[in-house]
Amino acid sequence: MQDSLGNPITLTDPASQRAVNDFVEGFIACEARAADVLSAAEDDNPLVQAYCATLHLFAESRDAAANARPFIERAQAGASRASPRERRYIEAIAAWAEGDIARAIALHQEQAREHPRDLASLKLGQYHCFNIGDCPGMLRLALAALPAAADVPYLHGMAAFGYEQCHRMREAEASARRAIAMERKEPWAHHALGHVMLTEGRLAEGLDFMRGVSDTWVGLNSFMVTHNWWHVALFLIDLGRDAEALAVYDEQVWGVVKDYSQDQIGAVSLLGRLELAGIDVGERWQALAGYLAQRLDDHVLPFLDLQYLYGLARAGRPEAERLLRNIEAFAPQAPPSTRAAWQRVAVPAARGLLAHARGDAAGAIEGLGLALPRLVEIGGSHAQRDLFEQLYLDALIASATSAALASAQGLLQQQVNAQPESLRLRRQADAVYAALRLPQLVSNATNP
Structure with missing residues (x-):
């Protein structure tokens, strides 16, 4: 048997083929049906078990690895029945669960060279590269697969975002437009082209484009739909259309899956930008903070923790101070792959963010000033990291000194x-x- 991309799969139960395809197709298309593989969780097939583990790890919560571990163990126990491609994917998921992101990336890179149509593996490798700021690594993965998988529109979307994060705007736009020409409902390509237009200052054009394709944002996972609307809101804020931007927050960005990490940080970063643009957000920080207060011990990604902290601080919640202390304590014992980012970037950034939220301009300048030159190491896109730069700029203005x-x-x-x-x-x-x-x-x- 094969999956829908032509990769051979070793299944004991032919009925699981549909679950495998739902995961592969749904994952690369950012569709919610990727989670349908969980319906086959009782199948002891190692690949099915590895895909189930993948979904649990994407929860990006403190208990994600523990929830994924039984599936990983079952996948490893059956690995002798799996193909080399499947075994490599299982190894990569196990490395992810252990916090060994460098090994996970190396395995996904090897997979892209050996099995370039395993686009689920490739997209997951891009996710890890993105989270450590390895933008060339994102692009290298996509380009490795293009000769063998140029017929798949979603691969061109992956290449587009890799190009954009490497500041190769012309190639990014061309790849995104090729993906959309092949499949109009390609939300990751929409996202990449939205990045290009924002970066190049094509604000009115970007707003028109994103709204023009928004009718296709159906059946997507909550991150993809809320994040694309988040981009719409950025265009509205810069164009001075404040009420519309606030309405997008209320109706499209916050509230799809309130327990999910990415929906939470999207809400934090958009509220922060709305305030920096002089827009009154009312009690929205307080409404968000109850969900953020459950994240004090996560420490999955520094990029996430920093935004949880800022949201709690803006809501005036005492948990913000506790999260700062937790970050400071966790940083020296973080996994080796990410320890430097936690220690040298996340810790000073966290101190600066807490200071900014409390109106301490000098403290914000000191903390954020130390973190900004290396901020790429904690991941996030250029547009996402711009929040920290805006806060630093706001602190400079608030300090009002000549320098x-x-x-x-x-x-x-x-x-x-x-x-x-x-x-x-x-x-x-x-x-x-x-x-x-x-x-x-x-x-x-x-x-x-």
């Missing part, structure tokens, strides 16, 4: 140059120029 305002001017004007359509940036620049006593440079930007 800080001079630094803010340099950062802001470069951003205005890159995104001349952004009313948000122009308003911030106007405030800085007024504070620097340069009224002749104020653009008098207003909301439309």
